[in-house]
Amino acid sequence: MANREHFSASDIRSAARLSVAPMMDWTDRNCRVFHRMMSRKSLLFTEMVTAAAIVHGERGRLLDYDAAEHPLALQLGGSEPAQLAEATRIASDWGYDEINLNVGCPSDRVQSGCFGAILMTRPELVAECVQAMQAQSPVEVTVKCRIGVDEQIPEEMLPAFIATMRDAGIRRLTIHARKAWLQGLSPKENREIPPLDYPLVHRMKAAFPELHLSINGGIASLEETRGHLAVMDGVMVGRAAYHQPWDIMGAADTLWGDEAPFADPHDVALAMRPIIIRHLETGGRLHQFTRHMLGLFHGRAGARGWRRTLSEGASQGGIEVYDAALAQTRQEAA
Template sequence: MPDPITRAARLSVAPMMDWTDRNCRRFHRLMSRRTLLYTEMVTAPAIIHGERGRLLDYDAAEHPVALQLGGSDPDELRQATRIASDWGYDEINLNVGCPSDRVQSGAFGAILMKSPQLVADCVTAMQAVSPVEVTVKCRIGVDDQQAEEVLPAFIDTLRQAGIRRVTIHARKAWLKGLSARENREIPPLDYPLVHAMKVQFPDMHLSVNGGIASLDQAREHLAVMDGAMVGRAAYHEPWNILGAADALWGDTPLFDSPQQVAQAMRPLIIDHLAQGGRLHQFTRHMLGLFHGQPGARSWKRTLSEGASKGGIEVYDAALAQVTEPA
C-alpha cells in the first residue's frame, strides 16, 4: 500500500509564487483533508542565508504539505534540505519547471531540463540528508528540444538517481522571448506525451500538471496517471476544485457549500487578527471562493476594497452578500 504522502499526491495544489503562502494553504486545507499542498518555491540560498522562520514556518494543520526548493548547486540544496528537515515537511520537491527570467538568472528552474545529470546530482545530495521523500517537478522540455526524446531520457536519469515521484507540467518552457505568464498559455499542452510516460515508467508515481481546470478533468487524467496537480484553477475557483476533492479518496466532503467554508474560516481570521495579522493576508486568497455563484462579485468587491484597512466587520459585510437563502 502506498505511504500517506504518495496517496495524498493523487491530487495536489501546485506551488505558485506569491500565492500559495501559509495563509492560502490554511484556507485550502480547510476544504480538503486529503489534497497534498505545496509551498511557494523557496531558493536554497535564501534558506541558508535568510530568515528561516519567515520562509519555512507553517501551521501543523496544513499537513500533508510539501516544501518546494529552487536551486542548481548540489551543496546548497543539501544544506537547505538539511535545515528544512527540522520543520517537518512531508516532502521536499525540486523545481525544474519555472521559466521566469528571475529563476533563469540563477541557473535553476526549467533551464535545468538541459542538464539532467546536474539535476541527478542535486537530488542525490538532497536525498542524502532528507528524512522524507525527495521529488521533482519538471516540464516536458524547453525551447527547441524534442520533448518526446528529452522527457523519457530525463525521467530515466531521475529514476536512476533514486527518484520515484515526478510531477510533469505538460508543456514546454520557452526560456527566451516569452514571459512566465505567456509560458502558461502559449506552448501547447501535450497530455498524450505525459500519459505515455506512465506506460514507459510503470513503477514510478507520475502526476500531470498544466491546464487542468476542473475536478472532472483531474478525474480523467487519473484514469491514466497516478496524480493530478491543479494550479490556477484551484486558486481562482477553490470551492469548485477543493470543495469535493476528498471524494477522490472515497471520503465525504467536509462542507456542503462555500458559505459554510467562509463561516468556518471566520474564527481562524479572528485569531489571525488578534495576533496582529491583517485581514487581506487571508482574504486575498479567498476572492474566488464563490466563483460562479450569486453575490460573488459583491463578495470580491467588498473584500478587495476594504480588507487592506478593515477588520472582521469587512469580512462579515462581504459574507452578507453571499448568505445562503433560508
C-alpha cells in the first residue's frame, strides 16, 4: 500500500496540464514508473479498475503502486452509486491524488456492465454516482467522458452533460473529442473512426470558464499539446505517450517551464536499469517492464535493434537482454 500525504488540489490541477490517459493493459504500474522517470510534473492514471473488482477482489493487486508514481489518479468504472462509494472508500487508504469516473470507454464488456460511455445516455445516474463517490473521497472526484454516443447530437448533449456534472459538484472533466458508437464499431474503431471535434470541446471551455477542462483524443505531439493549452486547462495524451514515450514524456516538463530530466532516451534507459534489476530480483520478468519501453527510441537511430532485441528476448531473458538491446542502439547510432 502506497499511502502518503496527497498532493494539494492546486498541485493536481497543475499536473493535469498534461496527463497520460488510462489505457487498459497498458498503463499498469510498471508503465507508470517508466513514464514518471521521464516526467516529474505530469499527471498519471491507472488502468480503469471496476468498482466491483475493488469491493470483491484482491485489493492489493488492483490498487498497489510505487510512491514515486505520484501525482497519480485512480480511474474507476461502474454505475452503482453505493458500490462506487464503497470502492472509493476502500481506495482512499491507498493515497491516490484523484479519483476519476470513466464515462467514456466504449468496449462491449463495459457496455454489458452498464458503465463507460453508455452512461452518457444517463447523466442523472452519473450525477448520483459522483456525489456518492465525493462523500467517501478525501481527494477530488473527476469525470472522463465523450462528446456523445450513437445518435446523440454532441452540440446539444455535451453542454447539458457538463452542466449536470457541474451541478453535482464536479469541477474537473476530461473530454474525449470523439463520439462513441456503441453499436457497429469495435473499441479500436471507436478510437479512430468517429471524427474528432476539437472546436466543440474548445467551446465548452468558453461556456464553462469556472470548470477545469482537459481535452483528449488523437493528440500526437507536444506541439499539438501546446496549441490546445492556449484554450484548454489541460491535455490528456494516450497512444502517442505510449508508443512514442520519449517524444511526449521526454520533454513534457517543459510545459511547466522546467528542464527535461534527461538529455536523450539512452539516459532514460540507463536510469531504468537499476529499477528493472530490482524488479527481476524480486521475481519479476523483464518483459513486464520492457513491453512498455519498445517505443523509447521511436524515430531514432537504434530503434529497430532495441525493439527487435527486447521483443525476441525479454519474455525469457534477464538484464543481459536489456543490456544487449541498449548496446544495439549504440551500435546502430554509431
